[in-house]
Amino acid sequence: MSEIKQRASFGTRMGAIAASVGSAVGLGNIWRFPYQAGENGGGAYILVYLLCVVLLGIPVIMSEFVIGRSTHKNMKGALRQLSPKSKVHHFAYFCVIGSIVICSFYSVVCGWVIEYLYQAATGTLAGHTPAEYSQVFKDFVGSPVRGVTWTVLFLVINFAVMLLGVRRGVEGVSRVMMPLLFVILIVFCVNSLMLPGSHKGLEFLFSPDFAALGWDGVVDAMGQAFMSLSLGIAALVTYSSYFSDDSPLMKDAVTIASLDTLVALLAGVVIFPAVFSFGFEPAAGPELVFEVLPSVFYQMTGGYWWAILFFVLLFFASLTSTISLSEIPITFLTEEFKMSRAFATLLCAVVVIVLAALCALSFNVLSGATVAGMNIFSLFDYVGSNVFMLLGGLFTAIYVGWFLHKQVIMDQLAVRGRTSSFDYNYVVQCLRFFAPVAILIILYYYVTA
Numbered sequence: 163m164s165e166i167k168q169r170a171s172f173g174t175r176m177g178a179i180a181a182s183v184g185s186a187v188g189l190g191n192i193w194r195f196p197y198q199a200g201e202n203g204g205g206a207y208i209l210v211y212l213l214c215v216v217l218l219g220i221p222v223i224m225s226e227f228v229i230g231r232s233t234h235k236n237m238k239g240a241l242r243q244l245s246p247k248s249k250v251h252h253f254a255y256f257c258v259i260g261s262i263v264i265c266s267f268y269s270v271v272c273g274w275v276i277e278y279l280y281q282a283a284t285g286t287l288a289g290h291t292p293a294e295y296s297q298v299f300k301d302f303v304g305s306p307v308r309g310v311t312w313t314v315l316f317l318v319i320n321f322a323v324m325l326l327g328v329r330r331g332v333e334g335v336s337r338v339m340m341p342l343l344f345v346i347l348i349v350f351c352v353n354s355l356m357l358p359g360s361h362k363g364l365e366f367l368f369s370p371d372f373a374a375l376g377w378d379g380v381v382d383a384m385g386q387a388f389m390s391l392s393l394g395i396a397a398l399v400t401y402s403s404y405f406s407d408d409s410p411l412m413k414d415a416v417t418i419a420s421l422d423t424l425v426a427l428l429a430g431v432v433i434f435p436a437v438f439s440f441g442f443e444p445a446a447g448p449e450l451v452f453e454v455l456p457s458v459f460y461q462m463t464g465g466y467w468w469a470i471l472f473f474v475l476l477f478f479a480s481l482t483s484t485i486s487l488s489e490i491p492i493t494f495l496t497e498e499f500k501m502s503r504a505f506a507t508l509l510c511a512v513v514v515i516v517l518a519a520l521c522a523l524s525f526n527v528l529s530g531a532t533v534a535g536m537n538i539f540s541l542f543d544y545v546g547s548n549v550f551m552l553l554g555g556l557f558t559a560i561y562v563g564w565f566l567h568k569q570v571i572m573d574q575l576a577v578r579g580r581t582s583s584f585d586y587n588y589v590v591q592c593l594r595f596f597a598p599v600a601i602l603i604i605l606y607y608y609v610t611a
């Protein structure tokens with residue numbers, strides 16, 4: 163049997179798209195995008211964001227897809243096959259470490275999500291005043307036992323899915339969770355839009371104000387597009403290595419980027435009309451999800467169910483992101499070190515659980531351990547999002563744009579044997595010029611901020 167036949171693959175094109183959208187749709191879409199849009203000039207920010215998706219997001223997705231699908235290998239094997247005489251394949255270590263760093267801090271937040279889901283389901287989350295919700299959250303993250311326990315529980319679920327393999331685990335879970343996520347979002351949207359005064363939320367999110375956008379808003383939009391589309395650490399190289407050879411890559415990349423953007427916009431339509439309708443102040447990040455929104459949900463009729471549904475939504479969004487992060491080191495270990503999937507999964511689980519526990523403890527017993535003023539959690543977040551993802555994206559853009567053989571790109575872009583020269587020029591020119599310049603600007607901005 164040939165190596166390719168033995169290797170796992172996604173069963174259907176739908177499954178491949180669901181898994182990739184699952185990777186892209188995550189906490190970033192729900193707690194970061196809507197607020198950033200509202201704060202940075204609403205419609206003006208959204209317009210710039212859409213441009214970033216077209217000029218930066220889709221081309222970099224394509225660069226990862228070309229590497230993964232043309233070789234059907236993990237990042238290291240892929241680079242070795244594509245550039246056998248060079249040492250670029252060592253870059254794969256950078257991606258593997260990046261994925262572990264990101265998975266570690268991200269899982270802590272996923273742990274918070276499942277504790278809140280549990281509390282919502284058992285009814286203990288209900289019945290607090292807004293000020294008390296802040297305290298509830300502070301008590302929770304302040305407790306080393308609770309923080310670590312829920313993080314570990316989340317990771318056990320995550321790695322149990324990974325043990326099931328690419329088709330039953332990664333694809334199976336994404337195929338169920340992604341459609342459900344859309345259904346939940348739409349139910350929420352209808353409810354939010356029917357609330358009195360919902361137009362104030364829509365104005366906050368959509369009304370264009372170019373003066374409020376500014377240079378900061380443009381850079382934020384570029385950085386957000388990058389994080390949201392899971393670029394730079396070979397998540398999409400790994401997933402596309404499981405794609406079938408005849409799926410139209412360009413169409414898939416556009417579908418994935420569009421669905422990811424749609425979820426981010428719908429999240430805004432869910433959150434802000436509700437927040438404004440009940441007279442709360444908009445916020446972002448943990449404060450929005452764990453302090454403001456519980457207050458909002460429990461003021462609605464059927465608050466018990468809205469709270470549960472919202473944390474289920476977050477759970478689906480976050481689990482499908484962490485499974486894509488976990489697939490990077492697992493595929494790498496099974497192919498480069500010939501480990502069994504079970505052993506590779508266990509090894510990754512141990513490493514990520516230890517690092518994630520340190521991140522969870524950085525809110526309490528390890529809060530004094532800081533580097534450059536950042537606790538371990540913030541350091542992992544900063545390094546993962548700003549260093550690994552951005553430098554990784556810079557590498558893939560330059561590698562595919564400038565160094566990869568034209569024929570490899572043409573073959574991957576081909577649909578039924580024909581490659582559109584528009585598609586080729588669009589992808590390659592953006593990878594050569596726009597993407598590196600944009601990434602260097604974001605890097606400069608983040609490092610000097």
Ligand code: PFF
Binds near residue numbers: 188264
């Ligand atoms: N795209 C995810 C989000 O928006 O939350 C985060 C992420 C997932 C980044 C997977 C990188 C990755 F490989």
